[in-house]
Amino acid sequence: TDPNDLFNKKYYSSSVFGLVRLLKMEQEFMESFSIYANILQEKVDNLNIFLDELKRPSHKTHNEREKFVSNPLNAFALIRRLNQDWPKWQNYTQKQLGMVQLNAMQDIVSAAPESFDMDEKLKAMHRIETTYDLQPKDIAKGLLQGTKFNYKLTLRDCLALAHHTFKIDEFQRSLLWFQEALNINTDGSLELVNKLQEIELKSFATDVAKRSIYLTHQALTDEAIDKLVNSQLQDAKPKDLEQLISSNLKHWIKDSSTTLPTEHNIGCQGLFPKKTNLVCRYNFSTNAFLKLAPLKMEEISRDPYIVMFHEVISDKEIEEMKGEIKQMENGWTSLEEPKEIVSHIYWITKESSFSKRINDRISDMTGFKVEEFPAIQLANFGVGGYFKPHYDYYTERLKELDANNTLGDRLASIIIYAGEVSQGGQTVFPDIKVAVEPKKGKALFWFNDFDDSSPDPRSLHSVCPVIVGSRWTITKWLHYAPQMFVKPCSPRVHKK
Ligand SMILES: O=C(O)CCC(=O)C(=O)O
Numbered sequence: 001t002d003p004n005d006l007f008n009k010k011y012y013s014s015s016v017f018g019l020v021r022l023l024k025m026e027q028e029f030m031e032s033f034s035i036y037a038n039i040l041q042e043k044v045d046n047l048n049i050f051l052d053e054l055k056r057p058s059h060k061t062h063n064e065r066e067k068f069v070s071n072p073l074n075a076f077a078l079i080r081r082l083n084q085d086w087p088k089w090q091n092y093t094q095k096q097l098g099m100v101q102l103n104a105m106q107d108i109v110s111a112a113p114e115s116f117d118m119d120e121k122l123k124a125m126h127r128i129e130t131t132y133d134l135q136p137k138d139i140a141k142g143l144l145q146g147t148k149f150n151y152k153l154t155l156r157d158c159l160a161l162a163h164h165t166f167k168i169d170e171f172q173r174s175l176l177w178f179q180e181a182l183n184i185n186t187d188g189s190l191e192l193v194n195k196l197q198e199i200e201l202k203s204f205a206t207d208v209a210k211r212s213i214y215l216t217h218q219a220l221t222d223e224a225i226d227k228l229v230n231s232q233l234q235d236a237k238p239k240d241l242e243q244l245i246s247s248n249l250k251h252w253i254k255d256s257s258t259t260l261p262t263e264h265n266i267g268c269q270g271l272f273p274k275k276t277n278l279v280c281r282y283n284f285s286t287n288a289f290l291k292l293a294p295l296k297m298e299e300i301s302r303d304p305y306i307v308m309f310h311e312v313i314s315d316k317e318i319e320e321m322k323g324e325i326k327q328m329e330n331g332w333t334s335l336e337e338p339k340e341i342v343s344h345i346y347w348i349t350k351e352s353s354f355s356k357r358i359n360d361r362i363s364d365m366t367g368f369k370v371e372e373f374p375a376i377q378l379a380n381f382g383v384g385g386y387f388k389p390h391y392d393y394y395t396e397r398l399k400e401l402d403a404n405n406t407l408g409d410r411l412a413s414i415i416i417y418a419g420e421v422s423q424g425g426q427t428v429f430p431d432i433k434v435a436v437e438p439k440k441g442k443a444l445f446w447f448n449d450f451d452d453s454s455p456d457p458r459s460l461h462s463v464c465p466v467i468v469g470s471r472w473t474i475t476k477w478l479h480y481a482p483q484m485f486v487k488p489c490s491p492r493v494h495k496k
């Protein structure tokens with residue numbers, strides 16, 4: 001299948017917005033499921049009542065039976081029961097019950113997330129794990145960066161993560177997840193549940209065995225390897241499968257190398273040195289309006305110029321923002337391969353009272369004109385959603401990207417944070433070692449270009465994977481053309 005096709009698919013995983021829909025679906029499913037279980041229970045109860053009615057002293061010998069049916073009451077009742085009651089019970093046992101619920105459940109299951117969603121979520125979990133260097137044993141028990149949550153992963157959750165990390169050659173993490181899975185005690189009594197577990201375990205062990213054989217017998221065809229593995233695992237007990245997985249992983253860990261954390265990861269982990277000498281002040285200057293109602297402005301960096309505005313959007317306006325959304329589309333990390341779906345976005349293209357107010361506010365804050373390009377982008381990230389380091393300017397790409405681009409390059413960017421994010425989701429500038437918390441209500445503003453319109457590579461920026469929270473943003477790229485006569489200069493100290 002063409003991986004690009006994935007972009008037209010409906011992802012649930014890539015935004016908290018989408019996940020909310022899934023949670024609703026699960027609840028509806030459980031409602032039908034529990035009604036269905038009750039209906040079946042009622043049937044079993046009725047069958048038991050019927051069986052109770054049939055209870056009578058057992059007749060062991062022919063003589064006893066003969067004596068019993070020789071009584072007219074028994075003789076009559078026997079005929080009547082078999083003639084009148086039995087067909088009814090027979091009918092009742094065959095009656096299809098709970099069809100309404102079964103159909104409803106089928107509808108829900110047909111809209112359930114498919115493997116591309118599952119893959120994306122596995123990647124997201126792995127991204128959170130590696131970016132912040134979290135340990136499987138902590139994650140599994142709900143401990144994220146020192147914050148303890150009342151949620152836990154189950155054995156099968158851990159098994160899925162072990163299998164996934166194995167597939168991407170992260171044997172160390174795979175082993176840790178696998179050990180975590182083995183540590184989780186299930187009550188072990190339910191055969192059906194055990195059976196399901198065993199299927200997952202076997203599929204993992206199969207992949208491990210295949211790799212092991214492939215490494216030692218590279219000349220073998222895939223079919224030959226499949227055959228070997230099948231015969232090897234045919235009668236394997238769960239303990240054997242566990243052993244096979246653990247020992248191979250341990251063996252492969254020895255040959256794997258460790259990679260150094262990137263600047264992006266260091267920033268996400270909060271390990272950039274603190275900036276000093278920066279100030280907070282009120283912005284009176286960009287617009288006459290601000291003389292009356294100045295916005296609090298915090299310097300994040302002086303060169304390159306990055307500032308944070310405070311109290312830019314209210315909770316009420318954030319509700320209004322969500323009301324603007326019709327149908328969200330997939331948002332991806334960057335234009336480079338591999339593309340990953342990490343958010344849902346929505347463009348407000350038609351002017352509304354909301355978008356006008358936001359545009360006016362952006363003009364007031366920045367001194368930039370936005371009338372020529374009034375569209376506003378909203379984004380909602382998924383848990384684990386992120387952005388790779390990238391530049392917002394497209395100087396080099398401009399020609400091929402959009403020959404009729406009359407707006408010109410994106411010389412500055414502004415991001416309004418409009419969601420509650422308690423962990424992760426910082427905007428990071430890896431080059432200049434700046435990481436900014438995405439605090440709801442604030443807006444981050446920076447220049448992508450120098451004053452002479454040449455690109456400033458220090459504007460390289462990224463977004464850390466969201467760990468906990470629903471990261472909503474309003475993004476506006478400020479283009480050149482509309483600024484012909486007003487372009488504010490960045491109060492730059494010197495040029496690199
Ligand atoms: O959401 C952010 O903090 C930054 C997003 C971004 O870099 C972009 O959309 O280009």
Ligand SMILES: [Fe+2]
Binds near residue numbers: 390391392413461
């Ligand atoms: Fe960006």
